[in-house]
Amino acid sequence: EVRLAESGGGLVQSGGSLRLSCAASGLPFRYYDLYYVAWFRQRNGEEREGVAVVDERGTTDYANSVKGRFAISWNISADTAYLQMDNLSPRDTAMYYCAARKGMYKSLSATTYTYWGQGTQVTVSS
DSSP: OOEEEEEOOEEEETTOOEEEEEEEEOOOOOSSSEEEEEEEEEOTTSOOEEEEEEETTOOEEEOTTTTTTEEEEEEGGGTEEEEEEOSOOGGGOEEEEEEEEEESSOOOOGGGOOEEOOOEEEEEEO
8 A cells, every 4th residue: 555644744834844744655567667756735725736746756846935945855765755845935825735657758737646745734834
């Protein structure tokens, strides 16, 4: 059984930092493609938005709204991915989800992801 467990959310003041973790277990063996891990966020009343993605080689991609402020990484030996979030603003307040997929290209589209965690809430106060 695949399980993704997020942690590290909380309440932080504007300009502060948080580090989210995603512990993965049970991912099926893949043959020719790669695994990708991504972070998504969903604000109240809005669609889920892709924030950052990393593949097994460490290649990353980011949404324009977080470039220069967020950094995604993946410690494969520890089966844990991270999202370092710096210079947070109230606009970053959302539920943050970790997701994983097998594939041949990086994607920030939620519909392309197979496995999802339950989410961790991030609240940034002004």
